Amino acid sequence: MSVAKSILSFWFEFSSTYSYLSVGRIKSVCEKEGIEFEWKPFLLGPIFKEQGMSDSPFNIYPAKGKYMWRDIERKTEKYGLPFRKPDIFPRNGLKAARITTAFLDQPWIETFILEIYKLEFSQNVDISDKTALSDLLNSLGQNAEEVLLLSESTENKELLRKNTEEASKLGIFGAPSFIANGELFWGDDRLEDAIEFLKRV
């Protein structure tokens, strides 16, 4: 009889600042803890809409937004991640999320994910810009045109839509979120709690 090893599900959204923190450290944290994790790209937009919000809470509540940028500045410094406040927030992460969904099993995808966040949050790049995406894909040795075309297939769009529906059903209301043994943990600062919970059961 074999016992299936528990896996941490890491739900992230490309427009989310706090997702950047977790993307930047989850691999090393999980390796250190001997935990496997899976990447779960999804879209926050539809989930915010379900909650009656048509913009990021950090724009709706300016005091919270002002604090967030300073908090992210401190946390990226702590985690050794490059940071520069982008001129526009949030950026549209739809294309990046579709690419990630379509090529999740590819060895270059982890680098793609982290580099997208770095472009967005340290180089002020519009991550929905086709040229920026193509440049990154080409630098990773991929055929950018082909990757973009495949990511826009009806099946792949539907897959990302279903993932977002699944997120909503799991009770996810923000990003990053972690699911450990069926329980939801929200926020980069809950990564350690989620891992502890996964190990406990």
Place this chain on the structure above:
Amino acid sequence: MSVAKSILSFWFEFSSTYSYLSVGRIKSVCEKEGIEFEWKPFLLGPIFKEQGMSDSPFNIYPAKGKYMWRDIERKTEKYGLPFRKPDIFPRNGLKAARITTAFLDQPWIETFILEIYKLEFSQNVDISDKTALSDLLNSLGQNAEEVLLLSESTENKELLRKNTEEASKLGIFGAPSFIANGELFWGDDRLEDAIEFLKRV
């Protein structure tokens, strides 16, 4: 020449679940770290109103609220604090905040603060109820009637109002919040970061 020792300012609101977590652990954490802190009671209601909210965000956004209760359950367990979800949320913490403001220099006030949170979040007690407040004050050896009367003085009401205005000016938008060397840290999970920041400078 003497150098003034930096102090951590701990801003808390009696109706706030996450404030309970910090109230329950700040003393031991600060003692361990060799840090002094000061209690800063304030009211979130006026601050939420400034942000356009007439209720707790945990009620306005039900998915967030559902998550919060489970998160608090896990965190209170972790910190060894008693917990039972109250039937009504949020409770009105105005009277408790006024008492705390008026008697901040009294040796019994720290116990009063913690016991209020325990009544609220582990015994389902309405902390705006005069009998509940009187029972607690009497059990602490105080003249409840006198304490309540003094806490309702015009000067003391004004003092709490000014503290709340100060919180708003500091950029505080939620509770608990910490001010360390002029910088704002929000949330129980930022207590350690705030202490680190205080020690660094």
